[in-house]
Amino acid sequence: EPHQFVYNRIEYVIEKAKDKPQTWLYYLSDEPECRMVSPVYLTYMYKFVKEKDPYHPVMIITRDPEMYTTCADILNPHPYVSPSVDDSGKRKLGVSIREIKNEIREVYESGKNRIPAWCTPQACTFGYYDRFADYPTFDEFNSMVWTAVTNGAKGFTPYIYYDHLNCVDLRLGADFIYETLANLEEFLFTHPDDKLKFENKNRDIDVLIKEKDGKILLIAVNMTDKNQADEIYSKGLSKIKKLYGFRENTVVDVKSGKIKLDFYPYQVHMFTYPEMGKDLKKVEVLKKEIDDIKEGFKKKGNILYGKGRQ
Secondary structure (H helix, E strand, O other): OOOHHHHHHHHHHHHHHOOOOOOOOEEEEEOHHHOOOOHHHHHHHHHHHHHHOOOOOEEEEOOOHHHHOOOOOEEEOOOOOOEEEOOOOOEEEOOOOHHHHHHHHHHHHHOOOOOOEOEOOEOOOOOOOOOOEOOOOHHHHHHHHHHHHHOOOOOEOOEOOOOHHHOHHHHHHHHHHHHHHHHOHHHHOOOHHHEOOOEEOOOOEEEEEEEEOOEEEEEEEEOOOOOEEEEEEOHHHOOOOEEEEOOOOOEEEOEOOEEEEEEOOOOEEEEEEOOOOOOOOOHHHHHHHHHHHHHHHHHOOOOOOOOOOO
8 A cells, every 4th residue: 555655645736636627637657567566556546536536537558458447547558559660661560550459448348348448649759769760650640549449449648759740740640630530529429329330351450330310430440551451331321322531532332231442551441421521631632741741851852861760
């Protein structure tokens, strides 16, 4: 059990914070599994916080959510994917985006669906200690976020570190993604019963279909660095004939509740019925802006641009 000094300090912090409108939650611990912090110790702290302020949730960021299910109201896994580029220019992820899916599901399975999952996707590079490390591309980061969403993530605390703006993909792409999340809140914050059952043949594609007030949202995420194809069927789609790309220039035919989709690496498809977000920037426009800026760096004679940390 924590020393009385720890309790006194926690109470002092709570008394200063609990009535401030900018207080959203209490962040109890960061990576306790990496610091050998016992879940028993944290459970004492968690119960004390809830006794002193039952109105604000308590969150823990951890790679091992199963261990800390008694310690928080929100469990927030951070399965960083660690992109890297070797000297030959070959790019790879140190951890598959599928691990995000696994850890979000672990929160719900180990917490018996009583603890919501958030996610901390990697929005930085670890180049300060690994010369091969790179930032996530827009497509990689987009896949991370929407894989988390399709598996039930309810909030995001992206790990930015200090140099987020050095990466054009993230500088332009992250706000695009956050704006998309905000524009789809009417679907994403609805009850799980609003999910439509579906079948898809490709296990590398994550899918979520939701219906709210007669409107439909379909999200399909390629978790891999390979081109993919998928056929998705839902009885709930049988009553419509088309799905309209949300922030993408795509319209797909729905035939007897079935659609067929092609994906480039890490692509995220989003569709709605009826058509929504007509005035929002399309992803094709964003990706062209990112590519044009990168090409502009090269045209200035910077022969080292894109060559990594040589």
